[in-house]
Amino acid sequence: MTKSDQLPMQATQVELVIEARWVVPVDANNTLHEFYSVVIDQQLIVDVLPTEQARVKYTAAELLVADEHVLMPGLINAHTHAAMTLMRGIADDQPLMDWLNSHIWPAERAIVTERYVEDASLLACAEMLSGGTTCFNDMYFYPQATALAANKAGMRAHLGLTVLEFPTNYAADADDYLQKGFEAHDSWRGNALISSALAPHAPYTISNQTFEKVLIYAEQLGLGIHTHLHETRDEIVQGETAHGVRPIQRIAALGLLGPGFIAAHGVHLLPHEIDMLAEYGCHIAHCPASNLKLGSGIAPVQALLKNNVNVCIGTDGAASNNRLDMFSEMRLAALLCKGVSEDAAVLPAHQALKMVTINAAKAIGLDHKIGSIEVGKQADLVAVKLSDFAISPCYDPVSHLVYSCGREHVTHTWVAGELRYSNGTYANIEPVELKEIIQIWQPKLRQYKH
Structure with missing residues (x-):
């Protein structure tokens, strides 16, 4: 064994790692991963692997621990x-x-x-x-x-x-x-x-x-x-x-x-x-x-x-x-x-x-870019929290997403690797602006109600 062989593997620097309780990649085999991480760099999914391995293989500028969540495609x-x-x-x-x-x-x-x-x-x-x-x-x-x-x-x-x-x-x-x-x-x-x-x-x-x-x-x-x-x-x-x-x-x-x-x-x-x-x-x-x-x-x-x-x-x-x-x-x-x-x-x-x-x-002709969690695709992702009492217990996360969860259980939304929504806060939209939009247009449209 050479001296270089004895050196520990150097972790790869990436922009974001999301550690999730479950990951639903949406594939032909209906795969469900548990205790998995999705690794994101330069807008793309660069790896999907068990969290224990991800912690050794990657160093992230940002780490999100979603240990009560299922991570799914947008x-x-x-x-x-x-x-x-x-x-x-x-x-x-x-x-x-x-x-x-x-x-x-x-x-x-x-x-x-x-x-x-x-x-x-x-x-x-x-x-x-x-x-x-x-x-x-x-x-x-x-x-x-x-x-x-x-x-x-x-x-x-x-x-x-x-x-x-x-x-x-x-x-x-x-x-x-x-x-x-x-x-x-x-x-x-x-x-x-x-x-x-x-x-x-x-x-x-x-x-x-x-x-x-x-x-x-x-x-x-x-x-x-x-x-x-x-x-x-x-x-x-x-x-x-x-x-x-x-x-x-x-x-x-x-x-x-x-x-x-x-x-x-x-x-x-x-x-x-x-x-x-x-x-x-x-x-x-x-x-x-x-x-x-x-x-x-x-x-x-x-x-x-x-x-x-x-x-x-x-x-x-x-x-x-x-x-x-x-x-x-x-x-x-x-x-x-x-x-x-x-x-x-x-x-x-x-x-x-x-x-x-x-x-x-x-x-829409974009299945080569989005629609599933696969290496090489754009990181359009959603984290859904499954631990709320109103939707507990959870035996099958995929079944839960379809039959139990609502949009109120979404905690994070990423588009092309950028966090656009998190726990009630938007990255680029101010609630006061939305309120002003409603105040401007609702009176103009009210007359067409009946």
């Missing part, structure tokens, strides 16, 4: 409208089309500006970060304003470049929406936390000609497509009346279906339409609370999963939910699927957890 809200957060509760107990035509769209025409979107999106970011959501897939006007809010909060955002046929405060016609969207897309090209998709609103608001343009631009720019689809029976009847076929058949004929296509809702799907989604590798953003609240129905999640369609979960906007709470959404999705199928084994906890993490990351 939650991903697969479909929302962040800037509708200030419209929370203004038109409750209305069916979708009445809700849109008589309340939401009039309010948007009167209120929505770039400043409104930035303010409302910041409020949404605060709500999501405190509940463990690290990334959201958005669709709304003025996406550059949403990007500004997400940047300020330190969140990851996949922003839809919204397209409609009719004029709004934001744009005059479909071509104007597209042009403004491309300008927004270009503005955040160098931003590692912001990405884009083309977001034609829905088949009932988009012409064939515009859908064709969307497809061309999506292929040229390498962007996904995010749209509402088969949310209500009325939408389908309207589509059949106008075009002679159901909406999904129409957009399939136009060539939009593919592995970059996210259909929000997918409530009313026939068996052959589910087969079509599977064949083309499409994704469904399931929004159970919004679908129930608007009386739209219950998506056929069991059939979608059985046919290997990638299903993720979104909250929809706070105006139709009325929360941006992925814990409650995950629990509701699992329970609904069991109740509708009359099979308690359907959608087990591990699978529900995948729907709000790696499945959503796959849908």
